[in-house]
Structure formats: structure tokens, C-alpha cells
């Protein structure tokens with residue numbers, strides 16, 4: 001991709017980011033609702049910081065930062081280069097939102113100038129593409145964090161005022177859950193081709209799979225409600241011991257955004273508090289909840305290799321953020337492709353039983369002292385590579401808050417087992 005088409009793709013992604021924050025008021029943009037979330041203002045400053053810190057600092061001549069302090073204020077790294085959420089980001093009432101937007105515009109102009117001046121430079125292109133993927137990731141984080149913030153407001157505000165009509169309860173009957181059998185054997189997983197991927201998706205390698213079955217669709221709210229009503233949260237035999245500790249510590253008896261009142265179950269969504277739609281996929285489950293449900297169902301969570309072996313044969317289609325619904329859709333039958341497994345992409349990130357670890361032969365990028373920009377690349381990918389590979393499980397497929405262009409069959413998301421604020425759901429698997 002030449003630098004001018006690179007900048008036009010960059011601008012498209014930035015415009016989408018700005019569109020996503022349009023429904024928000026200034027106050028919405030400043031607050032940090034939980035230590036693991038970030039205010040929208042910080043996300044915006046951080047997106048611009050990525051391009052200023054990893055690209056302009058090394059390619060702009062002379063380099064003139066927009067503000068000296070922004071390099072630490074909007075960095076996601078601590079003093080020893082570890083990525084860490086900072087629970088105090090919500091205290092940054094200054095700079096105001098307008099100045100952060102001005103910072104974004106300033107970085108746009110300087111990046112455009114830099115890309116125009118330097119016609120060809122492989123590392124510059126790679127860093128720009130990495131920055132765009134980083135921004136797509138933060139688009140999902142903005143929606144995730146805003147949902148968490150609005151959910152704590154007694155007004156149950158809607159992110160998109162006046163659009164709740166599109167949340168009509170789905171009238172179509174629920175598609176029965178069916179099982180699809182796969183032979184397994186030696187399969188290959190991991191990224192292939194020359195398109196962008198993170199280093200955790202490589203190398204492509206062989207894995208042996210026993211014959212297995214995968215459910216035809218995601219688990220729904222209705223099915224999860226049965227689990228609750230039959231005492232699923234009280235049945236200690238269904239829960240991992242860490243899961244039991246987590247349940248007790250957080251007094252959890254239902255999914256994170258479910259609320260029960262005299263009118264029955266409701267679910268907080270980005271369009272406010274709505275009656276629970278039993279046909280939609282259940283979302284915002286922790287790994288512990290997904291695992292307990294699978295055990296209750298006499299099934300298990302799929303491994304990431306089982307998931308990818310199937311997903312890599314299907315098109316990347318589904319309910320993504322691009323449809324501006326920002327919530328799941330019910331599974332609908334696709335008669336044109338009868339054997340298709342539904343909802344593999346979009347709707348809900350699917351918990352797998354695979355711990356997040358390096359693939360066989362994985363080689364984190366080694367800085368080459370003869371290539372000064374190599375070190376910059378190594379630092380820039382620090383959020384994704386082996387330094388994060390502990391105490392997390394892999395999730396696959398993207399969600400209704402993910403951008404479709406960010407997702408691919410080999411994409412590996414990873415979260416700690418107790419995480420609920422992301423749009424996480426589950427698909428069942430079992431041995432065949």
C-alpha cells in the first residue's frame with residue numbers, strides 16, 4: 001500500500017472513531033467507571049500518542065511534540081515498559097476534550113506530511129498499519145468502557161438517543177442448537193499470507209485434534225436463564241475453585257448487565273435498559289460463568305484450534321460494530337449455506353478453554369542493534385506479544401462492538417478469567 005492510500009485508510013478509521021464519540025457529552029468523556037476501563041478522553045489522546053510516539057518521534061524532522069507531558073500522560077506503559085491500566089486516568093479533567101481533539105488533528109497533519117515526504121519506508125508503513133489496528137482496537141474499548149459507565153447511571157441512559165426502536169424483541173423463533181461433527185486429525189492454525197497480523201498469531205503450525213463437535217450457534221440469554229433458574233450459580237460442582245471464590249467475592253448471581261425487577265429480567269445495553277431478549281446470545285460472561293454453563297450442559301468450551309479449524313473455512317460475516325446496533329442479533333438460518341456454523345464472527349467474543357500462550361516456534365520480535373527502528377517496533381507491539389502471555393484465556397471471533405475489518409480467523413484476543421465488561425459469550429463443544 002503506498003503512503004497516500006495508507007493515509008486515506010487512516011483517515012477513514014479516524015473518522016469512524018470520531019463518529020463513535022459523537023453521541024457523547026463532554027462529561028461522558030471524562031469519567032473512568034472502573035480501574036480497568038479508561039475515559040474516552042484518554043482513549044483519544046492515547047490513539048494520537050501512538051502515532052506521535054512510535055512514528056513522528058522517529059520520522060518527523062525536526063520532531064516537535066504537541067505537548068511534552070502528553071508522552072507520559074497518554075502512554076499505556078509504565079516506567080519499565082509494562083502495559084498497565086491506570087485507575088487515575090479519570091482524574092485528568094485537564095486538558096479539556098477540545099484540546100485532545102486538537103491534539104488528534106495536529107498528529108493527523110504531521111503524519112500526513114511525514115508520509116508524503118518519505119515515499120518508501122517499510123518500517124514506516126508497518127508502524128502506520130499497526131497504529132491503525134491499534135485504533136480499531138480502541139474503538140471497541142471506547143464502546144466497552146462507555147457501556148460500563150452508562151450502566152452505573154440510575155437514569156439507564158442510552159448511548160444513541162432515539163435509536164432504541166431497533167432493539168425490538170426478536171419475533172422469529174429461536175433456531176434449535178444443533179451439533180456439527182468434525183473429524184479432527186492434523187490441522188493447521190495460525191496466520192497465513194502477507195496481510196497484517198499480530199505476532200501472537202504466528203507461526204502457522206500443525207495441531208492434532210481428536211474428533212469433536214461444535215454447536216451451530218452461540219448460547220442464548222434464554223438458555224443461560226435456565227442455567228440460573230435451575231440453581232447453576234449455587235451448584236458448587238459446576239464451578240472451578242477460582243470461579244467459586246470469584247462468585248463469592250463479587251456476590252454474582254447473573255450476567256454482569258442483567259437486572260431483575262418486578263417486571264422480570266432486563267439487560268443494560270448501549271440503548272439503555274431493555275427487556276431481556278431470550279433469543280439473543282448471552283454476553284458479558286466471565287470465563288468462569290462460561291465454563292460452568294458448559295459443564296451444566298454436559299459439554300465443554302472449544303479449544304482455540306477447534307474453533308479456528310472451522311472458522312477459517314467460513315466468511316468473516318456477522319453482527320459487527322459497523323451495523324451500528326452495538327448489541328447482538330439472533331441467529332438466523334442461512335439456507336444458501338446449510339452446513340454453516342452461525343455466529344462464529346461478530347456478536348460475542350467466544351471464550352475458549354485455551355490458555356493464552358505462545359504457539360510452537362513463536363519468536364518474539366528481536367531488536368536488531370544494526371536496525372535502530374527495530375527497537376521501536378518491539379516496543380510498539382508490546383501490548384500484544386509474549387509479555388502478556390500469563391493468566392489469560394483466548395477468545396475468538398470478535399463481537400458486536402468490534403470493527404469487522406479488525407477481525408480474522410487467526411485473531412487471538414486474550415482476557416483474564418474474571419473479565420465481564422467485554423462482550424464475551426460462549427459456544428459449546430464436545431468430544432465426538
Ligand SMILES: [Fe+2]
Pocket residue numbers: 046076134138383
Ligand atoms: Fe493501546
